[in-house]
Amino acid sequence: xxxxxxxxxxxxxxxxxxxxxxxxxxxxxxxxxxxxxxxxxxxxxxxxxxxxxxxxxxxxxxxxxxxxxxxxxxxxxxxxxxxxxxxxxxxxxxxxxxxxxxxxxxxxxxxxxxxxxxxxxxxxxxxxxxxxxxxxxxxxxxxxxxxxxxxxxxxxxxxxxxxxxxxxxxxxxxxxxxxxxxxxxxxxxxxxxxxxxxxxxxxxxxxxxxxxxxxxxxxxxxxxxxxxxxxxxxxxxxxxxxxxxxxxxxxxxxxxxxxxxxxxxxxxxxxxxxxxxxxxxxxxxxxxxxxxxxxxxxxxxxxxxxxxxxxxxxxxxxxxxxxxxxxxxxxxxxxxxxxxxxxxxxxxxxxxxxxxxxxxxxxxxxxxxxxxxxxxxxxxxxxxxxxxxxxxxxxxxxxxxxxxxxxxxxxxxxxxxxxxxxxxxxxxxxxxxxxxxxxxxxxxxxxxxxxx
Amino acid sequence: xxxxxxxxxxxxxxxxxxxxxxxxxxxxxxxxxxxxxxxxxxxxxxxxxxxxxxxxxxxxxxxxxxxxxxxxxxxxxxxxxxxxxxxxxxxxxxxxxxxxxxxxxxxxxxxxxxxxxxxxxxxxxxxxxxxxxxxxxxxxxxxxxxxxxxxxxxxxxxxxxxxxxxxxxxxxxxxxxxxxxxxxxxxxxxxxxxxxxxxxxxxxxxxxxxxxxxxxxxxxxxxxxxxxxxxxxxxxxxxxxxxxxxxxxxxxxxxxxxxxxxxxxxxxxxxxxxxxxxxxxxxxxxxxxxxxxxxxxxxxxxxxxxxxxxxxxxxxxxxxxxxxxxxxxxxxxxxxxxxxxxxxxxxxxxxxxxxxxxxxxxxxxxxxxxxxxxxxxxxxxxxxxxxxxxxxxxxxxxxxxxxxxxxxxxxxxxxxxxxxxxxxxxxxxxxxxxxxxxxxxxxxxxxxxxxxxxxxxxxxxxxxxxxxxxxxxxxxxxxxxxxxxxxxxxxxxxxxxxxx
Numbered sequence: 001x002x003x004x005x006x007x008x009x010x011x012x013x014x015x016x017x018x019x020x021x022x023x024x025x026x027x028x029x030x031x032x033x034x035x036x037x038x039x040x041x042x043x044x045x046x047x048x049x050x051x052x053x054x055x056x057x058x059x060x061x062x063x064x065x066x067x068x069x070x071x072x073x074x075x076x077x078x079x080x081x082x083x084x085x086x087x088x089x090x091x092x093x094x095x096x097x098x099x100x101x102x103x104x105x106x107x108x109x110x111x112x113x114x115x116x117x118x119x120x121x122x123x124x125x126x127x128x129x130x131x132x133x134x135x136x137x138x139x140x141x142x143x144x145x146x147x148x149x150x151x152x153x154x155x156x157x158x159x160x161x162x163x164x165x166x167x168x169x170x171x172x173x174x175x176x177x178x179x180x181x182x183x184x185x186x187x188x189x190x191x192x193x194x195x196x197x198x199x200x201x202x203x204x205x206x207x208x209x210x211x212x213x214x215x216x217x218x219x220x221x222x223x224x225x226x227x228x229x230x231x232x233x234x235x236x237x238x239x240x241x242x243x244x245x246x247x248x249x250x251x252x253x254x255x256x257x258x259x260x261x262x263x264x265x266x267x268x269x270x271x272x273x274x275x276x277x278x279x280x281x282x283x284x285x286x287x288x289x290x291x292x293x294x295x296x297x298x299x300x301x302x303x304x305x306x307x308x309x310x311x312x313x314x315x316x317x318x319x320x321x322x323x324x325x326x327x328x329x330x331x332x333x334x335x336x337x338x339x340x341x342x343x344x345x346x347x348x349x350x351x352x353x354x355x356x357x358x359x360x361x362x363x364x365x366x367x368x369x370x371x372x373x374x375x376x377x378x379x380x381x382x383x384x385x386x387x388x389x390x391x392x393x394x395x396x397x398x399x400x401x402x403x404x405x406x407x408x409x410x411x412x413x414x415x416x417x418x419x420x421x422x423x424x425x426x427x428x429x430x431x432x433x434x435x436x437x438x439x440x441x442x443x444x445x446x447x448x449x450x451x452x
Numbered sequence: 453x454x455x456x457x458x459x460x461x462x463x464x465x466x467x468x469x470x471x472x473x474x475x476x477x478x479x480x481x482x483x484x485x486x487x488x489x490x491x492x493x494x495x496x497x498x499x500x501x502x503x504x505x506x507x508x509x510x511x512x513x514x515x516x517x518x519x520x521x522x523x524x525x526x527x528x529x530x531x532x533x534x535x536x537x538x539x540x541x542x543x544x545x546x547x548x549x550x551x552x553x554x555x556x557x558x559x560x561x562x563x564x565x566x567x568x569x570x571x572x573x574x575x576x577x578x579x580x581x582x583x584x585x586x587x588x589x590x591x592x593x594x595x596x597x598x599x600x601x602x603x604x605x606x607x608x609x610x611x612x613x614x615x616x617x618x619x620x621x622x623x624x625x626x627x628x629x630x631x632x633x634x635x636x637x638x639x640x641x642x643x644x645x646x647x648x649x650x651x652x653x654x655x656x657x658x659x660x661x662x663x664x665x666x667x668x669x670x671x672x673x674x675x676x677x678x679x680x681x682x683x684x685x686x687x688x689x690x691x692x693x694x695x696x697x698x699x700x701x702x703x704x705x706x707x708x709x710x711x712x713x714x715x716x717x718x719x720x721x722x723x724x725x726x727x728x729x730x731x732x733x734x735x736x737x738x739x740x741x742x743x744x745x746x747x748x749x750x751x752x753x754x755x756x757x758x759x760x761x762x763x764x765x766x767x768x769x770x771x772x773x774x775x776x777x778x779x780x781x782x783x784x785x786x787x788x789x790x791x792x793x794x795x796x797x798x799x800x801x802x803x804x805x806x807x808x809x810x811x812x813x814x815x816x817x818x819x820x821x822x823x824x825x826x827x828x829x830x831x832x833x834x835x836x837x838x839x840x841x842x843x844x845x846x847x848x849x850x851x852x853x854x855x856x857x858x859x860x861x862x863x864x865x866x867x868x869x870x871x872x873x874x875x876x877x878x879x880x881x882x883x884x885x886x887x888x889x890x891x892x893x894x895x896x897x898x899x900x901x902x903x904x905x906x907x908x909x910x911x912x913x914x915x916x917x918x919x920x921x922x923x924x925x926x927x928x929x930x931x932x933x934x935x936x937x938x939x940x941x942x943x944x945x946x947x948x949x950x951x952x
């Protein structure tokens with residue numbers, strides 16, 4: 001079944017909102033210089049929202065027969081009848097109030113097929129051969145996905161959203177597993193990825209680990225590489241909603257009201273989202289099958305325009321669905337599925353060259369909240385901590401556990417490098433993020449980790 | 453007696469299996485194949501204060517085909533439950549195996565397993581999908597209402613309910629149909645210090661995720677816990693902030709299960725030990741060459757793996773490659789003695805049989821070696837109580853409930869917090885403390901285990917969301933344990949840690 005058929009069938013069953021999706025994906029994994037597992041998948045799915053006098057019922061399912069659409073509509077209707085009135089009830093958007101369809105959403109929908117592996121496999125095979133020949137061990141994961149969603153509402157809205165995403169991560173270790181480095185890359189297609197280039201950079205970095213140094217816990221000047229920066233700013237973004245601030249539950253709560261308008265970060269910090277960014281294009285309208293502080297089922301079809309969340313270090317916006325905005329005097333601000341932290345022209349090499357003494361941190365791992373109200377996080381450095389002295393990397397350093405807040409990190413950011421598509425290792429490789437390397441003063445490494 | 457959902461049995465399971473086995477048989481070079489039809493029913497209810505925020509149900513349904521062609525895995529999955537959908541998936545699985553064959557250095561081989569033909573159903577009293585949503589929502593709204601009446605500023609209640617059905621057929625002759633049900637009720641209340649300190653404290657119920665029905669939610673005692681929790685929160689807001697340093701810790705099962713999960717259960721997965729997760733979830737310090745010699749912890753430490761524990765979240769009749777459920781030792785007398793295995797890992801480790809840890813969270817994902825129920829056994833000699841454990845502490849902390857957790861990629865350095873922390877002074881509880889986090893290194897921590905609670909104090913806790921694998925998969929898993937006494941563990945003040 002096509003998304004169009006799913007949407008028309010669902011609306012024909014009296015549903016207020018129907019989302020039909022066709023998706024596919026493929027992947028393979030590497031370990032110890034060999035391929036381990038792989039997979040290809042295809043799916044058609046439907047999600048419906050039933051509205052019964054302000055009460056909401058939601059149901060979703062994978063679909064292989066048209067009769068299933070009527071079944072899930074029946075389920076959604078039954079749940080709506082058993083529910084009290086929704087606190088976020090609003091009139092559904094009409095065609096003129098909703099987002100405008102994008103001109104470029106035409107032609108075949110993006111798909112991931114086994115033959116798409118072709119352009120990358122020779123290159124990956126070469127990487128594994130080089131790793132074996134060098135007496136090293138290579139590990140990794142490659143994946144590509146393609147999807148097309150069609151949103152239909154009983155008020156006549158029809159919007160298509162497409163998404164195409166690919167990523168590759170490689171870990172290179174010495175044969176005794178005693179030293180380890182990692183790099184991740186994100187693109188829209190497998191063909192955008194460059195395994196051999198990644199391997200060259202990893203080999204250089206593994207060379208840096210030939211001299212290893214032990215440093216104690218404490219406060220350090222650090223340069224967070226883009227992956228590490230992206231994990232920090234994405235976690236910050238998760239709390240950037242008006243409801244949590246209004247209720248006093250998040251770091252965005254001020255003494256009276258929210259912290260919008262406050263200089264929360266260093267003046268160089270700018271965070272923004274743009275669904276039409278060519279390198280990280282995502283659907284530009286709300287698709288929601290479950291209300292939360294981020295979105296409301298009543299806002300389906302609402303345009304997600306470009307937004308500047310933070311500018312000049314000042315918090316500019318918080319995510320806010322329509323009903324919360326109406327009831328609490330905020331501007332309506334839908335979330336967007338990508339995030340960019342602005343950078344400068346400075347390369348990472350230039351930042352290293354101008355460093356007297358600092359730690360270079362490649363990626364972060366196992367990040368969890370310690371104090372949600374202060375957004376204090378704990379986590380670890382992983383697969384690349386290097387000591388820079390007098391403009392040069394002089395060796396690798398043990399891993400650390402850190403206890404830090406993204407707000408504090410962005411307050412103490414004293415230099416920002418070139419922003420690039422980044423692989424958020426902790427948050428997940430399926431999110432589009434652009435992030436620069438950043439120099440942060442007084443980054444707190446709470447203890448040493450023995451892990452390699 | 454619980455029966456398998458007729459709605460699942462009405463799917464064209466036999467036709468799909470026949471189509472898959474036929475198509476696999478026609479593929480040149482295939483030495484093994486299976487098909488797994490997998491349907492979940494998932495219902496999520498989220499209540500905040502006096503409002504229902506969302507009530508939604510989803511039904512992921514599809515099949516995955518797995519084959520070994522010329523020594524290479526091929527996996528393909530589809531939501532198209534037709535014979536043509538199966539044929540397309542078998543073709544894609546074979547194509548994936550062929551395309552990736554040139555990258556393969558080590559052929560896939562599987563440890564033997566007898567073929568099984570069976571139907572297995574986990575018993576529940578009240579299947580949550582047979583309970584009106586209205587009854588569930590009203591119950592949850594009553595609980596959050598009680599929190600607010602007692603003085604909470606925020607009150608939330610989530611309940612995730614899952615019914616999982618699987619049908620598995622392999623080229624070796626296994627034919628298995630299974631059903632299990634689980635739910636996870638999470639009730640949380642919060643307070644803001646009205647004296648202007650800006651402190652926010654939240655606290656979560658110690659209700660556990662369980663492989664039980666709705667009867668568990670109604671019997672847990674949420675209404676009274678809601679009111680108690682507000683009192684605990686008020687006490688916690690006024691409690692002294694902990695002075696960092698080494699303390700004797702008595703850790704409640706509601707907290708210790710997570711430390712077991714992270715530092716023991718993940719650390720004893722053979723696929724991690726062999727590097728299969730090195731790019732993502734990580735490896736482990738517990739390497740295969742140390743089986744029989746690695747001192748994981750104190751001699752009191754006896755840890756088992758199983759897929760049999762009644763109401764365990766990892767309990768099944770058969771795993772996702774048709775291996776019958778088992779129980780075995782992982783750590784005995786403090787020494788590493790075993791691992792978690794699937795058929796491929798068992799073969800690599802030259803063991804005669806897998807211990808049944810293959811699991812896939814979805815029709816669209818390849819089964820991986822995933823965690824069974826991993827449990828710390830109670831004191832075998834006496835039925836030690838919590839009070840007995842407190843009595844052995846001059847100055848320490850009693851930790852209840854899990855909250856924040858983090859551990860490094862080799863399962864050494866960890867940091868955990870909790871829901872409530874009580875000072876223990878001269879063997880007695882002496883009021884709450886705030887801002888406690890304990891940080892340690894796995895073998896050091898378990899080496900400090902001095903005493904275990906007895907069988908009466910043993911509890912089964914767990915998680916719905918254990919993450920591993922690429923593409924990422926989440927698995928439900930239980931961990932049983934008694935309360936336990938650990939000597940001189942490093943305690944941090946979490947709030948001070950955040951100050952530059």
